[in-house]
Amino acid sequence: MPPTSETLTAERILAATEEVLRRHGPAKATVVDVARALGVSHGSVYRHFRTKAALREAVTKRWLDRTTQVLAGIAADTGRDPEARVREWLAALFAAKRSKAGDDPELFATYSVLTDGAGEVVGAHITELTDQLTEIVRAGAEAGIFTVTDSATAARALFQATARFHDPGYAKEWQQPGVEGEFEAVVDLLVRGLSA
Incomplete structure (x- = not known):
């Protein structure tokens, strides 16, 4: 093992x-492989992450947080029209998931396996996303742009109604011809449903 100076x-x-997962996949990647890539003992890795499952959950959360952070900026932009923010937020979610699936399909497949075993991490991710969307819908309701009485319920409905464009189970459809038009049609219908 080469010594590490960092x-x-x-x-x-x-x-x-993440690099080890990319090379070996989730079935074959081990903590020893991660330690070897870092030039440390596997015990050093375990000092930061008590179990292999904890390490996998943390790397899955890190991967999901990249999307959450992009969307947080849109949700927080209170200077913009809520309808435009809903549209942009949903489009950014679709683009982020589509990019992950298309740009690095091996790693996307790996994370699809990891997220299946990381229920709490995925649940927290979905809650964070729907909370962001709730804030945008609430702003629209308070401004009289949306006619919803329960912003959280409306946000969850928006999220669920657009699942085809962000749920990894639909990833193969995201590169099909015409998918952008289908996405825009669904979003138009949903936003009209929110509007006064």
């Missing part, structure tokens, strides 16, 4: 884990 941090471990 301090071992959780972030370095997660970055190395």
